[in-house]
Amino acid sequence: MSMPTTNAPYLHDLLRQIDSLFSLEDVQTLCLSLGFDYENLPGRTREGLIRELMRCLLDQDRLQALVDLARVQRPAVAWADVPADLPFITGDPFDEQQYRRLDFEPEMTRVPAGPFLMGSDTDTPAEGPRHSVTLPAFAIAVYPVTNEQYARYLRDARRAASPLLLWDGNRPPAGRLRHPVTGVTWHEAIDYCRWLGQQTGRPYTLPSEAQWEKAARGPDGRVFPWGDEWLPDRANTAADIAPVDAFPAQSVYGGRDLVGNAREWTRSAWGSDPRVPDPLFAYPWQDDERNDPEQPNAVRRVFRGGRTLSPTHSQGEREPGGASPLLPRPPAPLPLHPYRCSARDAFLPDKAGPSGNRHGFRVALTIEQGRQR
Numbered sequence: 001m002s003m004p005t006t007n008a009p010y011l012h013d014l015l016r017q018i019d020s021l022f023s024l025e026d027v028q029t030l031c032l033s034l035g036f037d038y039e040n041l042p043g044r045t046r047e048g049l050i051r052e053l054m055r056c057l058l059d060q061d062r063l064q065a066l067v068d069l070a071r072v073q074r075p076a077v078a079w080a081d082v083p084a085d086l087p088f089i090t091g092d093p094f095d096e097q098q099y100r101r102l103d104f105e106p107e108m109t110r111v112p113a114g115p116f117l118m119g120s121d122t123d124t125p126a127e128g129p130r131h132s133v134t135l136p137a138f139a140i141a142v143y144p145v146t147n148e149q150y151a152r153y154l155r156d157a158r159r160a161a162s163p164l165l166l167w168d169g170n171r172p173p174a175g176r177l178r179h180p181v182t183g184v185t186w187h188e189a190i191d192y193c194r195w196l197g198q199q200t201g202r203p204y205t206l207p208s209e210a211q212w213e214k215a216a217r218g219p220d221g222r223v224f225p226w227g228d229e230w231l232p233d234r235a236n237t238a239a240d241i242a243p244v245d246a247f248p249a250q251s252v253y254g255g256r257d258l259v260g261n262a263r264e265w266t267r268s269a270w271g272s273d274p275r276v277p278d279p280l281f282a283y284p285w286q287d288d289e290r291n292d293p294e295q296p297n298a299v300r301r302v303f304r305g306g307r308t309l310s311p312t313h314s315q316g317e318r319e320p321g322g323a324s325p326l327l328p329r330p331p332a333p334l335p336l337h338p339y340r341c342s343a344r345d346a347f348l349p350d351k352a353g354p355s356g357n358r359h360g361f362r363v364a365l366t367i368e369q370g371r372q373r
Contacts, residue, residue, distance in 0.1 A: 010083060011054065014067070019047050021074050027053070030073075034065060059137050059367070061112035104152045105200055106141040106363055109215075109254045113137040116214040117221030119283050120342040126277055127342045130221070131284040133210050140207055140215045141362040143244035143256050144180035144264060145192065147172035157195050162188070164352045178243040180262040182358035186301045186349035189265045189361040190293060196363065206267035207364035209302045209344065210285050216259065216304070217341035218252040225250035225258050230337055235260030237307055237339070239356075259339040262360035263306030263353055267291055270300040270346030277346075300346035303359055308338040 022030065024046040031038035031053055041052040057063045064082045071079045101107070115134040120127045147167075154161055154170050161170045164183035172179075184192075189206055196204045207215070216225050226234055234250055236242040237260050250258050269290045271278025281290045289295075353359035 010080070013080070015047070015050055015054065017077070017079070018050050018066075018070060021070075021077060022046075022050075024049070026073075030066065030069060033069060034062070059113060061110065061137075102200060104149060105196070106145060106149060107143065108139040108365065109142050110139050110367065111135075111137065111211070111215050111253050114219060116217070116219040118210060118213050118285055118342070120340070124343075126344055127283070129283060130342075133214070133285050135210060135214055137367040138207075138211055139365040139367055140211060140253075140255065141364070142249075142254055144262055144360045144362045145189075146177065146244055147179050147181050148177035150181040150184070150192065151177075153192050153195050156199070157191075159191075162352065164358060176243075178245060179241050180244055180257065180360040182241060182262045182360045183352045184265070184359055184361060185352045186265050186347075186359075188352075189359075190267070192361075193363055202365060204363045204365055206265055206361060208287070208291050209266040209268040209304060210287075211364055212258075212264070212266050212304045213341055215253055215255050216251055223337065223340050223342075225252075225255065225341060230339070235339060239307075257305070259305050259341065260307055261305070263303045263357060265359055265361040266302045266304055267293060268302045269295045270302050272298050272300065274300065274346065295349075297348070297350055299349070301349045302344055302346050303353075304344060306359075307357065 018027070018030075027046055027049050028038045031041065031049070034053070034057065036053060036056055038049060038053075041049060041056070054063065054066065057066055067079050067082055071077075113134075113136050115132045117130060118133045119130045121130045122128065151161075151167075151170060151172050153159070161167045162183060162185075165172075165181065166183065167173065172181075186206075193204045193206060196202075217223075218225075222228055224230060224234075234247060236247060236257070242261055244257055244261070247256065247260070249256050269278075269281050269292070271281050277283075295301075347353055347359065
């Protein structure tokens, strides 16, 4: 999915078109027809009210509803549909400069505000109970951070590459620039987000695990990003990492590699016990101190996604301590399939994951200010 460098021209054109064809009373009627009380919107002039209506609809991912309604009421006029790849919104959507994506900036996809089903009602204690969580609108990277993007950060921030990256100094392996960076600690991922925020002026961070799970499974609680049936051609489950664009988009929001390929850090805390989350951080999920980046180092951080290397989860792995690969075994029965969106685990933040299954990450941006619940 290719993201245009800015959304402002389309929005300005739509604003001017509505402003020239609708009276103030007509715009007030548009507001009511779309479920907004115009008296509660800040705009008082016709143009101001249109701007506020468009902002509200952008936040709810419903701008096309305004275009459709305008098309019905002014059928003699040509109305351009909302671009399918309209960029994410983080402030004033009419500010052209604010949304110019830099060449090293990850491509983002927008996840609208609203509830989704998180967790699962299985015999896996860490995942239950299944519950509804309501999140403000946010944007999340379409792909995990790549070797190429991480190398740019190391160069600009004057950091030395960790030996766990298996690079030649600060140079990624030839032919693997589009592979997800792996071998990154949680602290290193946070530092990348801070650097990216300084370079762009946008508040990048790691996604909370609730943001990650909603981006993966959508609002309807599906088992896998694409639905409830396992499709082996939608995710990399092989032993070797694949390029981030080697497999098709997985989720309803266009995200890739959310299951399979590299494990991904989130900013959420798990606790000190590697087996089960601390009671303070157990489900139901809350936007509380579990998302505080200042937790001590003994507190493990949640990671999501990735490939399983457990022989019981069968992708032709080697028996521990043995030399012969096992024959592939049937996948685990649903909903305990290892690549389910609700699967979660944790690792110490100053470690980069186990050998052969190192951690990577993707970035997120809060769009709408509001408490997650």
